[in-house]
Amino acid sequence: MPVLTITQAEHVVAAALERANTSPENAARVARALVAAEADGLKGHGLSRVPTYAAQAKAGKVDGRATPTATRPRPGVLAVDAAHGFAYPALAIVADELPEIARAQGVAAAAIRRSHHCGAAGHPVEALAQAGLVALLFANTPAAIAPWGGSVPVFGTNPIAFACPMPAGRAPIVVDLSLSKVARGNILAAKQKGEPIPEGWALDANGNPTTDAEAALKGTMLPLGDAKGTALALMVELLAAGITGANYAAEASSFLDAEGPPPGTGQLILALDPVALGGEASLMRVSALAAMIEGQDGARLPGMRRLALREKARAEGLTVADATMAAIEAV
């Protein structure tokens, strides 16, 4: 299996996307995001996406040449139109412009509409935390979860991400979770092995609990935390799409194939200046909470595994499966 440096992997991915009707600037941004996810061990948001992204750009389902635009309808708000391009160029505007707004206003919101798969949801908030801000991201994704008691999917797996800076040069604390109990990939894997799935992962198309992987794939995913998880998914749907002008999960086409109109999903990113809220002592307080967690045997801060994998990838390069490499080169 080929081993690529981060830079080599970015070049390979960007070249594939440029062959798929994507502008060099956009291709570079998408490549950086996918390779960063791959390096963090988040393979579902990494190099495996290149062939489907490229197919969507070729078909025009995602506009690889789109230039996102931003307006400031209020002093604290950045409204970003991703123009049915990839999400990453729109997220780059947020990374560039939101820190200054948040520092001036104390809190700022970026609302992205006509967007696409936002990838590893922890990365945009981590970037804001590296700029000294506490950040939240809410994204909606194509429909997968039914309302509690219902059977028709209305919510995506709708990730919530959060990041908070740490003092003394330590990496930010990053939380990144989707609201389904397990990732859909686990059900696909069970189906391929011909195995049943545990109760509590999914419902069949009639809204009944199922342990049959095939029936689960035709039905809906269950959220974490039962009815509470569905309520959180509704919250994210309203924050990421309802108030940003994006498509709801149930209106969005798939992120995974080249069929249909653009998904047009949304992301809402909030950034807070911790010094404005809690004074200069804020970051030392974050450090104090981290110490209470790290002082316990068996406990650790979230995101530590990702950071270790990232360091390893930087030092030793990325090992890319032959099939993945072939699919990227075949674009």
Added chain:
Amino acid sequence: MPVLTITQAEHVVAAALERANTSPENAARVARALVAAEADGLKGHGLSRVPTYAAQAKAGKVDGRATPTATRPRPGVLAVDAAHGFAYPALAIVADELPEIARAQGVAAAAIRRSHHCGAAGHPVEALAQAGLVALLFANTPAAIAPWGGSVPVFGTNPIAFACPMPAGRAPIVVDLSLSKVARGNILAAKQKGEPIPEGWALDANGNPTTDAEAALKGTMLPLGDAKGTALALMVELLAAGITGANYAAEASSFLDAEGPPPGTGQLILALDPVALGGEASLMRVSALAAMIEGQDGARLPGMRRLALREKARAEGLTVADATMAAIEAV
């Protein structure tokens, strides 16, 4: 059992608090909040709190005569010092001042420190939604949940609340959930009945799963959604306390007894102007999502049961248990 109108119940509660060294203005605010929770069927945040609130005010653990103060360190931020009084007078400042800030800035944050039990977390966000804003509330509470893999509680049950206005005179959508899998009251009830608790509710003091209610009460609560729930509890701890200057869960004394120093917990409230973010169509879009949910057999929007109970309480009054009434009158 006595049946009281809402107004009568507010008077009874306020009078009890005034007997417990609480100013008439603060007593009236606390009474309104507790009676509103009781009317919504949220008995854990309702009249059952009066005796413990009064005991804390008598002991000086909560300052019943405190006057909260607010500053504006940045255009989008309201920093509120609850001054170790009840939370409700501080939340009243937020309800009064945050809407104007959010409409002008597009987004606004209120950070409350030196605070206390915030009661029904859905109520402050519902009030902001009634003013046309989308609102989020994060509150920390005394330690109950250990970090994933650990055994010492570091996080509270840390509620998240969310509200979003609806068009056409409909009540706002309100989400209000705590991050423990079940409320601690369920474990107390099992202990009283001498029954085991289901697996997945709690850990014992050594961090091992337990079905023994007694051992669970000496241990920690499990979060909803396993490790993801613990990550959300960490997020709320940092938002509500880390960056507001409040005490962490592990530093906070109990909300339920008169022992020790003031709890000094925190709340962070965010308000967004949906029209600033998504244009005039925003509220109609909220309505569209509600229709996708309500159109399914068996599904409903969260909060509908609370609204029905509220209407019933307004029409027919509140039935108060004799023991509760006696405890309030004994203050």
